[in-house]
Amino acid sequence: MDELLLIGIGTGNPDHLTLQGVAAIRSADVILIPRKGADKADLADLRREICAGILGDDTARIVEFDLPRRASEGDYLANVEDWHDAIAQAWTRAIAATPGPAPRKVALLIWGDPSLYDSSLRIAGRLSPAPQITVLPGITALQALCAAHRMPLNRVGAPFLVTTGRRLRENGWPADADTVAVMLDGSCAFTTLDPAGLSIWWGAYLGMPNELTLSGPLADTAPRIQALRDEARARHGWIMDIYLLRRG
Template sequence: MRRIHVIGIGAGDPEQLTLQAVRVLRGTDVFFLLDKGEVTSDLIRLRRDILDTHLPEGAYRLVAVRDPERDRAADGAAYSPAVEDWRGARAAIYERLIAEELGEDERGAFLVWGDPALYDSTLGILEEVQRRGTVPFGYDVIPGISSVSALAARHRTGLSRVARPVQITTGRRLAEGFPEGVDDVVVMLDAHQVFRRYADQDIDIYWGAYIGTPDEILVSGPIAEAAPRIERLRAEARERKGWIMDTYLLRRGEGRGGEQGEESAEE
């Protein structure tokens, strides 16, 4: 039976792959890549760099296809249907790739940023393809170092404090209000820099973009002080590269636990 590996490849640093991930890479026949176009060609290059780091040159086969466009203007009640339409289009592509590009006794792989279990659609889409029953295959999941873990490590801080919970959420949810009963909140997928709404509160931010890559940027400090700097760096980086991936930790009270602040920013 065809076999698919869903491999977490970390936040961008080729050295962040686990030994298990490297072993599975070396046993894979075909790697499937979804190309988002010229603007994000860096993402394809980073995946190639990872493969070139851990595999002999030219010893692997890549199949790249264009990723379907998602309606990013959809909001409110239209948001979920837009995401479902996009996932359905991706499922059709995955189904075709597995059926046409993978032999019945071969192993294919999708390389997933960070960890496949955290804010990634690959597992759900593969489940949908299996439900369709058109092409039989099995799959497994290789965990990776998430951008959340990498962010905390780069800022030399923990995600949680003694006897306190930590919550991982999205910018869309944070816009609805700071979670009740939680003082440590990790925010992903925030295109609108919602943290600025909390600049009048005693909250510190640990922010990072392009974590684990040569373009990495880090800023930490009270939101009121750090927000303007983050806005500027983020706008400059997005203008320069055409895309940005960032995440941050918000921590209410008790300071930052170290002399980081402005010195933690790397441009």
């Protein structure tokens, strides 16, 4: 492999793909699609749908592989390191198993954007020999969330902080923060905060036909989000969501 293309594909709507991303998919010799199990088959289906819209019946370039699972017990950061090693090995095996001559350009379709709370660049750094890496940015979940709620991400002249659900749960409200965007929260960490004076803007399946949004004072809205989130996850088998918290 001479070049690895990391292509941001937005948050679920094939129309979110940029023209630059379309050209990159067309140029790839191989497109890797991860399989995350039957309960998350929609994620692989979406990638196949994007490829079909661009490549038509030229499906020979698509190579699927089973994504390793991250250990849930033990040290979190150590588990992530081991998981990234395993994913890099899975990429290598999938590429090596491709029929015909060795591919020169390999593409991965990245949900959201390859540069924001995504580990594809870190995993790519484990490949040996190291290929040239080209990043094609996509629409982030933050952009899609603010668009869905028709709101700006920041107040006038004010900063905002982006963090994870795990850090919010462990450390509480970040010091000196006014606006906090929370990603990768699988357990509704907002329920651990004192809701007084806080508002929330939440979204799931952003950009997809089954998009869900809720907003309002945290005290009133948190139980509604939990109930809707549980019902949606039970119905679809998976959920991807994000939210914004703001004081005042």
